[in-house]
Amino acid sequence: MAEQAQQNSALSAAVADVANGVALALDGEGDSYALSALLAQEDTVALAAVRVLGADVLAPYALRGDPARGSTDRQVVRRALAAYPPGADASDVSLWSYRGLVEASRAFLPETGADGVDGADGGGRDGEGGEPGAERPPEPRPGDAWVQTDPWPALAHRASQLAALSLPSLAPALAVGLAARTDDLARGFVRAVRRRDWLQAAGVGRWLVRAPDVPDSLGLAAGLVFVRRMSGSDPRVVLHTTAAQRFPGGGPW
Amino acid sequence: MATELTAPVETAALAAEVEGLLDSAEPEGIYRDTRECGGGLLLAALLLISPPTPRAPKTDAR
Numbered sequence: 001m002a003e004q005a006q007q008n009s010a011l012s013a014a015v016a017d018v019a020n021g022v023a024l025a026l027d028g029e030g031d032s033y034a035l036s037a038l039l040a041q042e043d044t045v046a047l048a049a050v051r052v053l054g055a056d057v058l059a060p061y062a063l064r065g066d067p068a069r070g071s072t073d074r075q076v077v078r079r080a081l082a083a084y085p086p087g088a089d090a091s092d093v094s095l096w097s098y099r100g101l102v103e104a105s106r107a108f109l110p111e112t113g114a115d116g117v118d119g120a121d122g123g124g125r126d127g128e129g130g131e132p133g134a135e136r137p138p139e140p141r142p143g144d145a146w147v148q149t150d151p152w153p154a155l156a157h158r159a160s161q162l163a164a165l166s167l168p169s170l171a172p173a174l175a176v177g178l179a180a181r182t183d184d185l186a187r188g189f190v191r192a193v194r195r196r197d198w199l200q201a202a203g204v205g206r207w208l209v210r211a212p213d214v215p216d217s218l219g220l221a222a223g224l225v226f227v228r229r230m231s232g233s234d235p236r237v238v239l240h241t242t243a244a245q246r247f248p249g250g251g252p253w
Numbered sequence: 254m255a256t257e258l259t260a261p262v263e264t265a266a267l268a269a270e271v272e273g274l275l276d277s278a279e280p281e282g283i284y285r286d287t288r289e290c291g292g293g294l295l296l297a298a299l300l301l302i303s304p305p306t307p308r309a310p311k312t313d314a315r
Contacts, residue, residue: 011267012274051275090272091276157279197280
């Protein structure tokens with residue numbers, strides 16, 4: 001019942017809208033993508049949706065980045081980070097997701113000279129003379145012991161929640177840690193499919209398409225098509241499966 | 254004025270919802286093993302088609 005109420009909330013609707021827009025941009029290879037154009041209005045709900053989807057909102061820039069176009073989107077991301085920082089008792093997933101969005105902003109939308117801030121990833125502070133109100137967000141250091149210690153069902157669940165970090169050049173340490181547990185992720189993928197947890201299956205699938213030594217018997221490519229179809233084209237599932245297609249292999253290991 | 258007063262409350266509620274969506278619990282589910290289910294069905298089928306228990310013939314007490 002509570003889940004249904006959550007699904008029907010304004011935030012969930014905004015998350016679905018933005019996820020849909022990102023997936024469409026990935027399908028069209030991201031040529032004319034602009035995050036700011038996806039947001040109905042820059043209100044608190046839209047910024048919250050950006051925080052929920054994390055680094056994925058910048059995925060089209062990773063595909064065919066044109067940072068020169070991204071100045072407005074960089075500001076949107078910074079506002080989302082400033083509006084919804086992880087709290088003192090935030091979970092590791094929240095911290096990782098926040099960090100992923102910070103890293104994606106730096107990697108895919110690097111600041112240029114036109115922004116008035118040094119483009120190098122130095123210790124530039126608070127965008128002096130740059131974007132108005134654009135403070136450089138802090139970069140939390142979340143724990144990663146769970147990558148080694150979590151039993152495989154919990155590992156798969158958490159990895160799926162952090163699927164956005166499977167984008168190229170984000171969280172390399174996390175990617176290497178998860179790559180060492182490919183078999184456990186494969187088990188988690190099958191378990192999620194059998195539980196009909198399409199979102200989790202699609203999220204785990206994103207890590208698996210980049211992992212080495214995925215067993216052929218898993219049938220990952222066909223499995224992701226199946227997951228997408230069975231989800232009834234849930235926007236977040238479609239985003240994950242599209243990203244899995246667009247960013248295969250090529251991990252940092 | 255009302256908007257100004259309610260804005261922080263809405264933002265706090267949204268922040269909580271963001272955390273909930275980011276770190277949502279796995280949906281409850283029952284994980285059934287197909288082989289166990291198949292075994293159960295086979296047992297039930299065997300019980301249904303098994304012949305009735307032989308009973309001792311009734312003898313009239315005269």
